[in-house]
Amino acid sequence: MRVGQYRRALVAIVFIASGCLGAQAQTVRPEIVATGLQNPWALAFLAGGRFLVTERPGRLRVVEADGKLGPPIAGLPAIASGGQGGLLDVLLDSDFARNRRLYFCFSEPAASGNGNSTALARASLSADQAQLEEVKVIFSQQPKVASSAHFGCRIVESRAPGPSGQADGKLFLTLGERFSRKDDAQKLDNHLGKVVRINKDGSVPQDNPFVGKPGALPEIWSYGHRNVQGATLAPDGTLWTNEHGPQGGDEINLPKPGANYGWPVITYGENYGGGKIGEGLTAKAGMEQPLHYWVPSIAPSGMAFLSSERYGKAWRGNLFVGSLKFAYLDRIELSEPFGGKVVRESKLLAEVGERIRDVRQGPDGLLYVLTDSSPNGKLIRLLPGK
Ligand SMILES: [Ca+2]
Numbered sequence: 001m002r003v004g005q006y007r008r009a010l011v012a013i014v015f016i017a018s019g020c021l022g023a024q025a026q027t028v029r030p031e032i033v034a035t036g037l038q039n040p041w042a043l044a045f046l047a048g049g050r051f052l053v054t055e056r057p058g059r060l061r062v063v064e065a066d067g068k069l070g071p072p073i074a075g076l077p078a079i080a081s082g083g084q085g086g087l088l089d090v091l092l093d094s095d096f097a098r099n100r101r102l103y104f105c106f107s108e109p110a111a112s113g114n115g116n117s118t119a120l121a122r123a124s125l126s127a128d129q130a131q132l133e134e135v136k137v138i139f140s141q142q143p144k145v146a147s148s149a150h151f152g153c154r155i156v157e158s159r160a161p162g163p164s165g166q167a168d169g170k171l172f173l174t175l176g177e178r179f180s181r182k183d184d185a186q187k188l189d190n191h192l193g194k195v196v197r198i199n200k201d202g203s204v205p206q207d208n209p210f211v212g213k214p215g216a217l218p219e220i221w222s223y224g225h226r227n228v229q230g231a232t233l234a235p236d237g238t239l240w241t242n243e244h245g246p247q248g249g250d251e252i253n254l255p256k257p258g259a260n261y262g263w264p265v266i267t268y269g270e271n272y273g274g275g276k277i278g279e280g281l282t283a284k285a286g287m288e289q290p291l292h293y294w295v296p297s298i299a300p301s302g303m304a305f306l307s308s309e310r311y312g313k314a315w316r317g318n319l320f321v322g323s324l325k326f327a328y329l330d331r332i333e334l335s336e337p338f339g340g341k342v343v344r345e346s347k348l349l350a351e352v353g354e355r356i357r358d359v360r361q362g363p364d365g366l367l368y369v370l371t372d373s374s375p376n377g378k379l380i381r382l383l384p385g386k
Pocket of ligand 1 (some may be wrong): 224251261263266267287288290
């Protein structure tokens, strides 16, 4: 090797090494914003650095910028708390600053007292942030089932397609199959194991895929899901979801209108304790493959894209998913920002040692997570660190 070649090779090695080190050196420092929450499930951002947090036992609270917990906000409807059920997701309307409107989903008891199901309500937050007003349930999953499991329950406000698409007046809601009713995920005459799409007043968008199809419920957007507990929108308007598989086979999907995501006919998981589910298939004609799956299951929770560069350019466009089972935040690098295939995953916040229930990007461009603990569930801010 001549000296010139040697120098060029050395420069290349140093460049590659520094690039690798640079990628690895970026990490995060957890800063506890608030503690003392009971099984917090979902997070939204209010003006002035305040937060809105749901607690699964059935409370909605403001968390002050300094971490002080406000009193429970009055006006919630009756909630069937217990098991996995309770007050689950909350979402501020994209025009919240003007209309003070928000949406929340919860396990709704049957009027008869027998069974429950996931419901989505609309409300206005009073100016003093002390109570909900004009509360109206705009969707109730049918049928009610005697179960305390698999409610799904993430709400996403949809936008018109394209990078600058505006809010289009529609909401997605993810729904579980209630654990005991998995075969219903393949049937269109119920809302179990579905993603549904409704207008903000609860009416059905007339361009939904099953509108006018005999025997099909018109709210259905996609079906064949198990327990969809994470959802977010990519900047191009594409819906991304994650769902719990059985033992193994948790998935990321990009639900398309009218498409069948396979549960329980196809899965990369198995029964708890072992043994194949159904015929043990992982693929079948007419059923969609997941974008990604986890074996073993991580028990995915909230998910969010990072659009800021607060953690460096390389993290922009990554997808972040909480893991309940293994207690970390999964940083997922994709083959392109906000899209493509999963290229690499890395574990964040493992040192915190708590189940991660939700992850969101705040107005300051930083990531925030909720930990699923009681009585000391936490709201944690992720500071960029080296
Ligand atoms: Ca699937």
